[in-house]
Amino acid sequence: DSGVTQTPKHLITATGQRVTLRCSPRSGDLSVYWYQQSLDQGLQFLIQYYNGEERAKGNILERFSAQQFPDLHSELNLSSLELGDSALYFCASSAAAGSSETQYFGPGTRLLVL
Amino acid sequence: ILNVEQSPQSLHVQEGDSTNFTCSFPSSNFYALHWYRWETAKSPEALFVMTLNGDEKKKGRISATLNTKEGYSYLYIKGSQPEDSATYLCAFAGTASKLTFGTGTRLQVTL
Numbered sequence: 001d002s003g004v005t006q007t008p009k010h011l012i013t014a015t016g017q018r019v020t021l022r023c024s025p026r027s028g029d030l031s032v033y034w035y036q037q038s039l040d041q042g043l044q045f046l047i048q049y050y051n052g053e054e055r056a057k058g059n060i061l062e063r064f065s066a067q068q069f070p071d072l073h074s075e076l077n078l079s080s081l082e083l084g085d086s087a088l089y090f091c092a093s094s095a096a097a098g099s100s101e102t103q104y105f106g107p108g109t110r111l112l113v114l
Numbered sequence: 115i116l117n118v119e120q121s122p123q124s125l126h127v128q129e130g131d132s133t134n135f136t137c138s139f140p141s142s143n144f145y146a147l148h149w150y151r152w153e154t155a156k157s158p159e160a161l162f163v164m165t166l167n168g169d170e171k172k173k174g175r176i177s178a179t180l181n182t183k184e185g186y187s188y189l190y191i192k193g194s195q196p197e198d199s200a201t202y203l204c205a206f207a208g209t210a211s212k213l214t215f216g217t218g219t220r221l222q223v224t225l
Contacts, residue, residue: 002157043158043203043215056212090157099207100146100165105157 003027004093004106012112018079021109025072025093031055032074033103034066037088049074050097081113116140118206120216127194127223134190135219137204141185146207149178149189152218153200161189161202194223 003026034046045058049068068074090108094101119138150158162171167182175192201220205213
């Protein structure tokens with residue numbers, strides 16, 4: 001158990017809908033990362049927050065947005081969902097913001113868009 | 115687009131065999147190289163973070179080396195056990211904050 005929690009574990013929804021994925025980092029970690037794992041691709045970095053501020057952006061679609069709240073939990077919002085958005089979404093956390101920090105991964109949220 | 119490549123794609127060894135796999139990454143703008151172990155139905159688990167050329171890290175029977183000048187890292191597993199069966203991922207960090215992951219080496223260890 002990494003100490004990172006994600007809810008829900010599974011989500012089934014329809015195209016065009018909007019969903020919110022939630023992540024609570026390990027106690028004391030200030031940085032949160034979101035990743036997408038699609039069937040035919042490796043882990044793709046989406047976005048990073050550090051202490052409430054956006055720190056780095058990856059291949060995140062405009063239909064997706066995220067935020068980190070004062071209590072450091074983070075939410076990833078996915079809107080106008082398409083079939084291709086079906087994937088495993090991971091959240092990870094680290095103590096600080098640098099890329100040499102060890103990242104601890106949560107259990108993931110499996111999203112299925114029908 | 116950063117290219118982080120891992121080889122082989124998959125590997126099947128017998129219990130007790132020692133094995134190694136490779137991660138290749140850009141040799142410019144290097145900041146860090148991460149190794150993760152990812153078991154089926156679980157989440158990636160951090161093994162090592164390596165930052166210096168020539169770094170060697172060890173955790174039990176697993177060790178890793180780093181060559182930033184030529185852009186590669188090796189992961190070694192000595193005396194493989196069935197519980198070592200997993201996908202091993204490497205991730206390259208350039209000067210930006212983000213990690214770029216390889217597609218992994220899938221290791222299966224049989225009795």
